[in-house]
Amino acid sequence: MISDFAGGRLTIDLGALQDNWRVLSAISPSSECAAVVKADAYGVGLAEAAQALAQAGVKTFFVAHLSEARTARAAAPDAAIYVLNGLPPGACDTYAALGVRPVLGSMAELAEWRAFVSATGADEAAAIHVDTGMARLGLDPEEARALFSSDGIGFRPALVMSHLACADEPDRPETERQRALFAELRSLLPNTPASLANSPGTLIARTSGGDLGFEMRRPGVSLYGSNPLPGRPATMKPVVKLEARIIQTRHVPAGTPVGYGGAETTRRPTRLAILSLGYADGVFRAAGSEHGAPGAFGFAGSVPCPFFGRISMDLVAVDVTDAPESATSRDDWVEILGDDFGVDDLARACGTIGYEVLTALGRRYERRYVGAGHAPLKEA
Incomplete structure (x- = not known):
């Protein structure tokens, strides 16, 4: 199937969605x-x-x-x-x-x-x-x-x-x-x-x-799963998990400009993973890094891997130097949204709010629904 080769996969936990509603419903039962x-x-x-x-x-x-x-x-x-x-x-x-x-x-x-x-x-x-x-x-x-x-x-x-x-x-x-x-x-x-x-x-x-x-x-x-009260502990379960496919890795020496405009330059020998994901998929250009100012992170296993350079329409470069090569090779996946880095974390990295991150989730992802049964629907 074509979806088997998607650049990103979005997992939506309908059971977590239901649990979040139950928590909110219980706040004021009357x-x-x-x-x-x-x-x-x-x-x-x-x-x-x-x-x-x-x-x-x-x-x-x-x-x-x-x-x-x-x-x-x-x-x-x-x-x-x-x-x-x-x-x-x-x-x-x-x-x-x-x-x-x-x-x-x-x-x-x-x-x-x-x-x-x-x-x-x-x-x-x-x-x-x-x-x-x-x-x-x-x-x-x-x-x-x-x-x-x-x-x-x-x-x-x-x-x-x-x-x-x-x-x-x-x-x-x-x-x-x-x-x-x-x-x-x-x-x-x-x-x-x-x-x-x-x-x-x-x-x-x-x-x-x-x-x-x-x-x-x-x-x-x-x-x-977004927290609408900044500064207060999050109480809702994450509902979305976003992963991006690695389509290429490359070793580059220190001093190498990366991406459009050469806006970020490596400061050490660096291993980069190029992800099949970009701002056309709802990962905002503002999530990239420029001139030493950090951007967002992906995660390879539990290892944070910073976005490196400007985000393109369809591609993101991620610094995976500190992650094991066994988890960051061609056709492996890097987690963009999940338990370690949620929609509000990505929003902060982009200078926006969780609402915008959620509503921008792209249509090119392979979408998977888990956690609650659902049947095909007929339009009214």
Whole structure:
């Protein structure tokens, strides 16, 4: 098979994904723990992740686009599925046909959904998004107060929600201000379930003012093994393991420039392994080393092997001088992501965040799913 000769192999542990959801669910047992599976389930595969999470007990999923909702519906036929990016004009019939729920974040979206429900008698289930401090999507607080205090909604919303802006920095006061404002606004809809907490909000659980859980929490990146609270111990299991194939090794003397621009030069006799992996596969160019400034690492067994020079579109040079030749020969594998160097470690080496590392995982990898059964899926 062609996949047998892939340059990289990505192993996705669906059992770890399920275990992470169980840990997050247990933090606030009185609050439903949903799952965010947008962006192809943060790069691990939406269909496979949603199916595994549904098997574990997830009853509500959040995606960003209708195309994702279609895939999620096939994977989790009985789940409630919300589409975070709202209601495109003219899309009401498609939402109804798929049995998925728009997250309405503007007066125009509300008016279109209200008219559709009134004209067709369709299932009125939809969420209303209020902006409590992101200045992104959602009704502004004055719009929400006016709407919720009147009879103008025109249907019974299934959920009212907002999104935390700074919960990954737990000491910042903005989170408590958002919680208090959201609590005030949702009090105008006392019989409607409410959702505020994302991954960091789920993990910190409370502010000085009260519980962030409300009736539903919406963890995303933490499900997939990334730690959304920098500086605090990681509590989630790694979900992804990435390995890259060695396609060539070479011995070069000290003083040899390596890669584009000669941006890195060997300072000793060096053994290099050239990996079939590059920025086209989601290993960012910023992970390379330049002019003595270190970059990311791969691991040959337990031996750290630093990236050496600039990362190319399809290739990475790794210094394997200190690793045994028996583990670093042609067609051996170097671990890029795993227990020794996780998505957050690679993110730090690139000056970015674990979210970006996960969602950039490439499509050229051989993908292997382990840890939970999954069956072929039919698209809705």
